[in-house]
Amino acid sequence: MKPEDLLRHPLPNQTPKLTLNCPLLDRLLRGGIPCGTITEIAAESGVGKTQFSLQLLLAAQLPAARGGLSASSLCLHSEFPFPFRRLHQLSLFYQSHIPNNPLDHIFIQPLHSPDHLLDLLSRLDYIVSQLNIRLIVIDSVAALFRSEFDNTPLELKRRSSLFFNISSKLKYQAQKFGLAVVVTNQVVDVIESSGNLRIGNSGFLCSSGRRVCPALGLSWANCVNIRLFLWRVEERVEEEGGNIGDMKARRFIRVIFAPHLPDCSCEFIIKREGVFGVNR
């Protein structure tokens, strides 16, 4: 391979995108999840990270006319158990647009450690081309890293070196095969006294009334191209007659940083049919 082979000239007109199968969410992301880069979805548990992942796994199989990639998808999951029943439930809504059974084209692989992930990534070349995979979802990357490392400078250094290694391998595959890569991340609470480092559009992320920030710190933030944040606000629904009703959760999605998107946000709801944006 010669250096000039890396030259892409002229530039393509558009980056291919993977739809979220909802016009409002697609509008927020200007068409969907871009191929060739890493998109991170960060949220506390129970806001909808996994729901987004499952929806994308199915949407990848949609034909290009519907914004999909008409290809298979690979899901690497480190949070157990994998929600097979929910996936099956969602797949029923996709059957009419996809010729075969959608579940036949989702490949699922459990992950147990960061080294396991690295090992898998280096063997991905063959799998991706054989199975026509265009989407890789890692749910979640934080679960892999949160137990294994001590809080000493040396261990943290080893950890961040692993981050860069994993990210670089993912980006290589994404670039080579035009894959969309989505990783989910957990959040950690922000303790007031600790140095407050602002990353991205908002210095102040709140979920369920607590101050949070995406896990894995600054070095991982350097490893992803796009970061989306989901959060939840508990609201008391006022019922007719002034009675105080039940608590109701409202969910939102926001672009924290992305090379092609402005700072914007949108409310979404989780229904039986999947995740949908709400216009308010």
Add this chain to the structure above:
Amino acid sequence: MEVSSLPISASQRGKLISSGYTSLSSLSSVSPSRLAQDLKISENEALEILKVASRRSGLDITDIGACAIVNGAQTAWDILHEEESSVRITTSCSDLDDILGGGINCKEVTEVGGVPGIGKTQLGIQLAINVQIPADYGGLEGKAVYIDTEGSFMVERAFQIAEACIEDMQEYNSFLRKDFQACQNRKDPKDFLDNIFYFRICSYTEQIAVINYLEKFVSEHKDVKAVVIDSITFHFRQDFEDMALRTRLLGGMALKLMKLAKTFNLAVILLNQVTTKYSEGSFQLTLALGDSWSHACTNRVILYWNGNERYAHIDKSPSMRAASAPYAVTGRGIRNCASNSKRVKMM
């Protein structure tokens, strides 16, 4: 401005174009002997071409021959003169331009660092577009090389910024040059994208290979006036057991880039990430790649958040004093901060 508009003979024109000198800006930095060598013509003939070209681009460098007699030697006075007349690449944010002394300087390596989401890539894309502003509008009319190591370059974003740049040029036109007809040739955003040479890099070996290859590439495309590397850091933050080797590789790369900037009179912009450094019991933010790397660049600009505003700080510069200025990332690209109610100045 194209070389084809010069009043020179057709054979000279042919020779110029076939050896890569396609625009006037590519002729601005070359010496007569070098040109003679590249075109295989006599030195007098080369000098003639350069005179015609410099007259056309509005600079009257009559003593160009005098410099070339003593090969390589230049008086400090000449260098000062050259520096004052050299065109800088605007950032499209006049506050930022002010503290930079008018923009990003050619012949120098400028490093820009900041946290994720602060706008490093935005600045990179903006400069790749702005280097192409025609000479009529005070630009360099060059081309750009964009080396993407992170995969953050988005074509649609570059397209948006190019569109905004064209709108600004038209606005400038209608304000100041109502009767001037030469500016009518309207540029298309597609032309801007065509003039960005995009390299996608997936490992540090590729990165080193491309930087070694750049010299050859630029000598074939002499109108390249900006090289943006987004980011220099990414592939050097993994798998390096031997830190001394990393330092050597980075040092070698920095030297190559500096030489490239000098010989071809182009601006090199390196984007860098930030990291936390453990010192005296606390973690502090610094630019990545360590202390030895901080010597590698001529200029260093750090981008940071100040409340809800983005700021740029000149951390290191041989000619400008340390200063900070706010800037904003808008839909149209890098612009002045909105709260700073001065009108956005283009040039």
